[in-house]
Amino acid sequence: YTTNNQHGTIRIEGDRVRLPKVGFIRFTQHRIFDGEIRSATVAMTKTGKFFVSLLVEQPDEPWVPAEHKIGIDLGLGHFAVMTNDALVTEKVPNPRNLREAEERLRRAQRALSRKKPGSRNREKARLVLAKKHERVKNRRHDFLHKLSRRIVDENQVVVVETLKPREMMQDRRLAKSIGDAGWGEFVRQLEYKARFYGRTLIKADPWFASTQVCSSCGENGGKKGLDVREWTCDACGAHHDRDVNASLNLLGLAD
Ligand SMILES: [Zn+2]
Structure with a gap:
C-alpha cells in the first residue's frame, strides 16, 4: 500500500x-x-x-562549497573539540541529559538482573528497559546527526581523528566512554554526509601524533598521559590546551 x-x-x-x-x-x-x-x-x-x-x-539548488576547513579532536572531557581555519575553537560537550539518562539506564539494568528469572515481573521490566534503551539510542543519534550536519554545512574540508581502538579499549573506563560517546557512528555520519554534499573528509591516520606535536612549531613533545590537559612546548615555549592543540594539528592535515 x-x-x-x-x-x-x-x-x-x-x-x-x-x-x-x-x-x-x-x-x-x-x-x-x-x-x-x-x-x-x-x-x-x-x-x-x-x-x-x-x-x-530533495532541494533543487546545488550545494555551494562551504567556506571553512575544520579539525576535529574526539575527547573524553568533551565529545569533540573543533578548530576551524579562522582559528575559532568550539568545545562540544557531551549532552548532559543524555549522560544522565544513560546512568539511569545502567541502574535499571542492575535492578532488572536482581529480579527472579522467568518471572512475569522480570519480563515486564525487561520490555520497559528495552524501550528506554531504544529512546536513549535515538536521542544519541539525533545529537550526532545535528552536529555532523552542521559541520558539513559549514566546512568544505573536515579532518577527523580516528581512534586506536585496541589501545583505548584496554582501558575499561575509556572503553565505556567510547561506547557511550558513539564516535564510530559520528565518523560514519560525517562520511556519508560529506559524500552527499561534495565535501572532503580526511580521516587522520590512527598513528598521527595529534596530541604530541606542538601546533606552533611542529616539535614532537613526546607521549602525553591522559591526565595531561595542558602542556608547554620545550622547543618554542608555546602553552597548549591538549585538545585544542590536537584539533589544530588535525586542521593542518586539511591542506
Ligand atoms: Zn613548539
Whole structure:
C-alpha cells in the first residue's frame, strides 16, 4: 500500500522507520538521502520480506562549497573539540541529559538482573528497559546527526581523528566512554554526509601524533598521559590546551 506523509508521521530515526498505523519498525536503509519524505509504499515479497520505498523530495539548488576547513579532536572531557581555519575553537560537550539518562539506564539494568528469572515481573521490566534503551539510542543519534550536519554545512574540508581502538579499549573506563560517546557512528555520519554534499573528509591516520606535536612549531613533545590537559612546548615555549592543540594539528592535515 502507499501512504502519504501528511503530518510528518513517516520518518526515519536511527535504524527504524515510522509508518502511519504501524509505528516504528526496524529496517535496513539501502540508500542514504537528505530531503523531505513525501510518501511511503510498502510491498511484501513471496518470502515474507517487507520493502518500504520512500518518495523523497530533495532541494533543487546545488550545494555551494562551504567556506571553512575544520579539525576535529574526539575527547573524553568533551565529545569533540573543533578548530576551524579562522582559528575559532568550539568545545562540544557531551549532552548532559543524555549522560544522565544513560546512568539511569545502567541502574535499571542492575535492578532488572536482581529480579527472579522467568518471572512475569522480570519480563515486564525487561520490555520497559528495552524501550528506554531504544529512546536513549535515538536521542544519541539525533545529537550526532545535528552536529555532523552542521559541520558539513559549514566546512568544505573536515579532518577527523580516528581512534586506536585496541589501545583505548584496554582501558575499561575509556572503553565505556567510547561506547557511550558513539564516535564510530559520528565518523560514519560525517562520511556519508560529506559524500552527499561534495565535501572532503580526511580521516587522520590512527598513528598521527595529534596530541604530541606542538601546533606552533611542529616539535614532537613526546607521549602525553591522559591526565595531561595542558602542556608547554620545550622547543618554542608555546602553552597548549591538549585538545585544542590536537584539533589544530588535525586542521593542518586539511591542506
Ligand atoms: Zn613548539
